[in-house]
Amino acid sequence: MDPIISIKGLSKSYASGFEALKSVDLDIRRGEIFALLGPNGAGKTTLINIVCGIVNASAGTVHADGHDIVRDYRAARAKIGLVPQELSTDAFESVLATLKFSRGLFGKAPDPAHLERVLRALSLWDKRNNKIMTLSGGMKRRVLIAKALSHEPQILFLDEPTAGVDVELRRDMWQMVRELRTSGVTIILTTHYIEEAEEMADRIGVINKGELILVEDKNVLMRKLGKKQLTLQLQTPLAAIPPSLGGLPLELADDGNALVYTFDTQSEQTGIAALLRQLSEQGIDFKDLHSSESSLEEIFVSLVHGGSKGARA
Amino acid sequence: MNWHAIRAIYRFEMARTFRTITQSIASPVLSTSLYFVVFGAAIGSRMGAIDGVSYGAFIIPGLIMLSLLNESISNASFGIYMPKWAGTIYELLSAPVSAIEIVFGYVGAAATKSLMLGALILITARLFVPYEVVHPFWMLGFLLLTAVTFSLFGFIIGLWADDWQKLQVIPLMIITPMTFLGGAFYSINMLPPLWQKITLFNPVVYLISGFRWSFYGVADVNIVVSVSAIVGFLLACLFAVWWIFRTGWKLKV
Numbered sequence: 382m383d384p385i386i387s388i389k390g391l392s393k394s395y396a397s398g399f400e401a402l403k404s405v406d407l408d409i410r411r412g413e414i415f416a417l418l419g420p421n422g423a424g425k426t427t428l429i430n431i432v433c434g435i436v437n438a439s440a441g442t443v444h445a446d447g448h449d450i451v452r453d454y455r456a457a458r459a460k461i462g463l464v465p466q467e468l469s470t471d472a473f474e475s476v477l478a479t480l481k482f483s484r485g486l487f488g489k490a491p492d493p494a495h496l497e498r499v500l501r502a503l504s505l506w507d508k509r510n511n512k513i514m515t516l517s518g519g520m521k522r523r524v525l526i527a528k529a530l531s532h533e534p535q536i537l538f539l540d541e542p543t544a545g546v547d548v549e550l551r552r553d554m555w556q557m558v559r560e561l562r563t564s565g566v567t568i569i570l571t572t573h574y575i576e577e578a579e580e581m582a583d584r585i586g587v588i589n590k591g592e593l594i595l596v597e598d599k600n601v602l603m604r605k606l607g608k609k610q611l612t613l614q615l616q617t618p619l620a621a622i623p624p625s626l627g628g629l630p631l632e633l634a635d636d637g638n639a640l641v642y643t644f645d646t647q648s649e650q651t652g653i654a655a656l657l658r659q660l661s662e663q664g665i666d667f668k669d670l671h672s673s674e675s676s677l678e679e680i681f682v683s684l685v686h687g688g689s690k691g692a693r694a
Numbered sequence: 695m696n697w698h699a700i701r702a703i704y705r706f707e708m709a710r711t712f713r714t715i716t717q718s719i720a721s722p723v724l725s726t727s728l729y730f731v732v733f734g735a736a737i738g739s740r741m742g743a744i745d746g747v748s749y750g751a752f753i754i755p756g757l758i759m760l761s762l763l764n765e766s767i768s769n770a771s772f773g774i775y776m777p778k779w780a781g782t783i784y785e786l787l788s789a790p791v792s793a794i795e796i797v798f799g800y801v802g803a804a805a806t807k808s809l810m811l812g813a814l815i816l817i818t819a820r821l822f823v824p825y826e827v828v829h830p831f832w833m834l835g836f837l838l839l840t841a842v843t844f845s846l847f848g849f850i851i852g853l854w855a856d857d858w859q860k861l862q863v864i865p866l867m868i869i870t871p872m873t874f875l876g877g878a879f880y881s882i883n884m885l886p887p888l889w890q891k892i893t894l895f896n897p898v899v900y901l902i903s904g905f906r907w908s909f910y911g912v913a914d915v916n917i918v919v920s921v922s923a924i925v926g927f928l929l930a931c932l933f934a935v936w937w938i939f940r941t942g943w944k945l946k947v
Contacts, residue, residue, distance in 0.1 A: 433788040437942055455696070455790040463788050469781030473713065478706075485702025486789040528785070 383447065384408035385536055385567045386432065391441035393427050393591075401427040403591040404441065409536075409569055414562050416582035416599075417571045418681055424591040425571040426466060429538050433463045445536060459488055462534030466541040466571075468521045472514035476505055476524055479513060480531045487532035499530045502557065519550045526557070537561060539570040543577060555581055575681055579603075589685045602680065611642040611653060613660075614669040623663055629656060640667070699791040703799025704806075707773050711807050718769065719811060722761045726815045729757050730822040733879065738823070744881050745912040750823035755906040756878025758815050762808050762837070763844050763873055763898070767865045770804035770848030775861050778852075793939030797849065804845035805838075812837050825909065832917075833908035839924050840901055846931040853938055872898045877906075882914045897923055 386409035393402040402424045409415050419425050430436040432443050434454060443450045448457035471479050480496050500506040503523045508516060513524055522542070529537060539558070543551040551574075558568055558581060572578055578585055579599070586596040595602075618637035629652070630643045640660075644651045660667070711718050734750035741749040777783040786796065819825065827833050848865075855861040876898030882890055893899055894915070904920025907913035913920070937943070 433784075435784055435787045455792075458788060458790040461788070463784065465781075465784050467781050469784060471777075471780065471782055473710075474706075478709065482702050482706045483785060485698045485705075486785060486791060488696045488698050488790050490698060 383411070385411040385446055386569070387442075387444045388428075388432070389442050391428070391431060391443060392439045393424075393431060393436065394439045400591050402431075402438075405588075405591075405593050407586060407593060407596060409567060410584070412562065412565060412567055413583040414558065414568045414570070414581050415584050415586065416578035417569065417586045417588060418575065418578055419571070419588035420685060421573075423588045425588055426540055427591075428588070429463070429540050429569070429571065433461055433538060434458055455488075459532070460535045462529030462532065462537045464522075464525045464529045464537070464539045464542055466544065468518060468525065470513045470521055470524060472512070474513055475510050476500070476513060476516075476527070477509040479524065480527055483528040484531040487534075489532045495533065496531060499527050502560075503527050504553075519546050522546055522550075522554075526554075530561075534566065536567045536569070539568065541571055541573065543572070543574060551577075587681060587684050594684055609644055609651075609672055609674045611644070611656075611670060611672045613640045613642070613667040614638065615640060616666040616668050619665070623665070625663060626656075626659060629659075640665075696791050696795050699789060700795050700798045700802070703796065704803045707800060707803030708806065710773070711769075711803070718765075718807060719814065722765055722811055723814050723818055726757050726761050727818050727822070729753070730819055734819075734823045744884070745910070747910045747912065748823070751825040751910070752881075752906075753879055754816075754819050754823065754825050755909050756873070756876075756902045757819075758812055758837075759840065759876075759898070759902050759905055760870070760873045760878055761815055762812050762840055763869050763901075764865050765811050766804060766808040766841050766844035767848035767851060767869060769807050770801055770845040771852035771855065771861055771865075773800045773804055774849055774852035775855050778856075779858075793936065796939070797846070797935055801842065801845045801849050804848060805841040808841035808845060809837060812841065827909050828911040829908040833905070836901075836905045836908055836924075839921075839928065840905070843924055843928040843931060846928065846935065850931060850934050850938070853935075853943075869898075872896050873902075877902045877914060897927060900924065 386407075388405055388407040391402055391405040391407075392400070394400050405424075405428065417425050417428070427436060431438045432445065432450060434450060434457075443457075445457040446460045448454075448460070450457040471482075474482070477496065477500070480499070481491065484491065484496065497506065500509055503526060505520070505523055505527055508520065513521060516524065526539075526542070542558075543554055546554065555577070558570070562568055570577070570581070582599050584596065585599050585602055587594045612634070614635075615638055619633060619640070620637060622631050622633060622640075632641045632643075633639070634641050642653070642656055644653070730750070730753075733753055738748065738750035738753070743749065744752045777786060851861065851864050875893065876896050877893070882893050882899060882903075885893060900915055900920040900923035903914040904917055904924070907917050907920070
């Protein structure tokens with residue numbers, strides 16, 4: 382299937398010489414949720430802004446649903462909705478008026494029924510006649526999403542959609558994003574919250590210092606770079622790992638009170654059963670055990686800081 | 695052509711006008727009325743006629759131009775500066791609209807507001823001073839041309855300005871003095887010979903003179919020169935807007 386967004390050799394340099402993007406290549410698949418992760422200043426927003434037409438690229442090309450974003454900007458932009466990071470709203474306008482404006486701006490004929498659906502889906506229908514300035518931060522964020530959806534985009538960019546949003550609203554938004562995906566909208570989101578990407582994304586891209594370090598299916602990424610560990614709380618502390626267990630990926634922790642076994646989540650045989658048998662044979666008893674897994678956050682930190690392996694849990 | 699976008703911008707701007715009607719319409723009408731009361735009815739009754747026109751009637755075209763120029767500039771500059779300041783410009787830049795559609799929307803709304811204002815002042819003036827319009831077609835043409843041209847100029851100022859002070863400085867520090875010195879209250883024939891020549895460098899002279907000609911058939915400068923001057927300025931503004939959107943100057947990084 383053709384990618385819905387195809388980015389090739391995209392670079393952005395500012396007059397100061399700062400390179401915000403360095404020859405980025407990226408294909409976004411139709412209908413997926415793609416999360417772009419990266420620390421502050423990594424180039425996430427610059428990338429989005431170029432695709433949406435807000436920032437001029439220094440080099441490279443972008444196609445949205447087959448349309449070049451510069452030469453065929455009308456067709457390309459009509460497909461795209463953008464929810465910006467900043468809560469930039471027309472403070473004195475009513476919610477409904479600002480949606481009507483957005484829909485018209487994107488070349489769509491008035492459709493009150495569609496706007497009502499969007500407002501109801503975002504729990505904004507009751508607030509439709511309120512001035513935006515009277516709404517809470519979370520509500521304003523919803524208004525921005527409603528504006529982006531008012532013109533029925535096929536591609537939706539969410540730039541830090543849940544920044545400064547409380548936990549409940551964040552969960553609501555995740556649900557809304559999933560529903561949008563179900564309706565066929567491709568979603569690209571940037572986030573600081575790794576749990577957000579972990580929760581929602583189909584694929585993850587990691588960007589750092591203007592370079593796309595990695596693009597991977599989330600589950601593959603978790604399997605590839607994620608590690609699982611089994612921690613055994615020992616009855617009697619050990620001074621050292623017995624030589625007969627020397628070939629296993631074991632470490633002593635907690636002053637010899639805990640034995641940590643690291644295993645690969647991808648392999649069919651984790652080796653836990655064999656380990657427990659060997660411990661029994663050696664007369665090493667344990668009073669408790671628990672397993673843990675590296676989170677995407679640790680994988681991300683490890684990638685951004687140049688490590689090749691996921692950090693341990 | 696994205697007609698829906700033009701309509702959306704136009705309606706959005708007109709809604710803003712009616713939301714702030716006291717500031718955008720009532721206030722300039724009131725201040726211009728005060729000029730009519732003071733200079734037209736009170737002082738004007740003691741002044742002699744100029745070019746055969748009573749002083750109260752003589753100043754009407756100049757006063758309309760004074761309001762029209764200032765309001766056209768401030769309406770259009772505020773209209774496009776506001777989204778820049780509030781950050782909502784992102785939507786305009788990411789929308790499938792061309793420069794010409796954006797200009798039609800914003801400048802069209804600003805010019806409409808100015809025309810409404812011009813018409814209101816004209817009607818209000820009738821309450822204080824009797825006047826006639828010898829060339830009504832040309833009078834409407836001048837009103838329209840001036841409203842569009844100076845709304846376009848205001849739009850450029852709004853694009854150029856990156857703070858509120860810059861937004862105000864050109865209307866207050868340049869346009870208002872040029873209008874006062876451009877023959878709003880006097881005929882340039884009343885100036886000493888040297889100043890008569892110097893004042894010809896003031897483009898507003900041509901506007902007021904042409905507009906006054908459409909009322910009373912008398913002008914300080916040739917009507918063809920007046921029309922040419924304003925059309926020339928219109929073309930210069932169109933070129934500047936075209937260049938700004940082509941390069942993204944002050945809009946995109």
